[in-house]
Amino acid sequence: MSFSLVTYMQEKNVGHLKICLTDIELATENFSEKYIIGDDEFGFYTFYKARLNHFDDEKSSSVEGKNNDERSKRENNVVIKRVNTRNDIGEERFLTEIERLVNVKHPNIVTLLGFCVESYEMILVIDDVSNGFLGLYLGDNCSDVRRTLTWEKRLKICIDVANALDYIHSNMKDKKPMMHRDINANSIGLDENWGAKIVDFGFSAFERPYHLNDALPQRIVSRKKWYRAPVRANTSI
Template sequence: MDLMDIILEGECSSELPKRHNEVYIKRFFPKDDVHEEELFFTELEVHTSIEHDNIVTLIGFCVEGFEMILVTEKCSNTLQEYLGNVRTMRTLTWEKRLKICIDLAHALSYLHSEMEEKKMIIHNNINHHRFGWDENLVAKIDDFEFAAFLPPNQNDEVLCKRTNFESKYHVDPEFEKTGKLKKESDVYSFGVVLLEILCGRYAFDQSYLNESEKGLVHVARQNFCNGTIEEMIDLILKEETGIKSYNPNRGANKDSLHTFMKVANQCVAETQDHRPTMKVVLDELKKALIFQVCEVRLCMYS
């Protein structure tokens, strides 16, 4: 079944959609921008090709003249709203942050290597705007308008010239320089988000720009090489880790932190060949969670 068959089936279907408390309505304007129609159909094709617990669900769409609309489920919390806000970040314990990261890694690993018929999707626009989670702390990825499909037996890259990026601080430098988009480009962008979650600040926070015009990644790399990466950890996590014997459910286990920081640093390696796959990233994040959960249980029963 091709995309047009899916569209016609969707227009003719009389089934009532599952109810959602909140939805996200996204309008495209092909009349004003010739690229908008392509972006609409790219995102629609992604949503009709995948089904995953950690990817937002398509609820409906409209194609009528110049009117193109997608309706998807809306997460009640977004990473964008939390970063840099002391009050909201304080509600995210280290264990919660790990679980959010693991959910997102699950989604990217699925897109990169676990789809049927060995197809691959590169998201191509990963940053803190793309991530959110519901009231049950199930994290999800959205917005696939810049996604790239790689069919079976094709080289693991695609030429994709883009000049406008929502956040240049999340863009793979090798992709930006060569135009060669690979799944490692998503890995880099995800690594930036991991560092943002670790540090509790946006990648373009002024404190990082004061040290380097490249922002968080460049500063984190330098600190990692100097053995001072722990100095960049979110102050809230530092405080909670320092008193974890009194509040084990909030404090961060050292082994858990180090495992997380190591894989985040590997994700943002300068060259694509030196970055891990999302499967490896997912396994390391799970390992970090195991260290954390075991520490909490030991504190509870000691």
């Protein structure tokens, strides 16, 4: 575990979100392929669907002053996000995502239910997106599953994503505005009611950066330029 992550957990009091690696391995049968529901295009992480005990976020107001054993927990369907490469970039993204998700609470943004940092593993546990990710339903090779995505559902997804972005850009009350900086079809999860939830805040940043291209690895910027707003692609705004 990196020093920065240890320091953050101590300062921010998020120890109650820690989940043992053995519990995650048991829930996924040692990360069996049959539990995989998606991954990112660069191979940074893999998503698994499982059922797991985790901190009960709905009763979060009652955790103050209690130790980890006394805090409310419940078993639920969850998504396990496993970082595939443990290096400086992977650790930085992992820490950034924890920092961002503990600062946001919105129905169209995934909730951080837990995390695990043991041995060489770095894992986030987020709420369930039982219908997978939007990228699974788009593209030339997705004609069969694409029929599931009716125009009514597509409109709902667009509105949900817009609401989430509006929230992090300008409606986080006493918190600084945030930019996600990696919105794409694979960072939009779909819950059981086809509601959209934004995931993957590893490249996000508070406030508006003036030189976004310098903040992201160049290969990611160049391969995802079609997701950027035209005003961002053509200017330094």
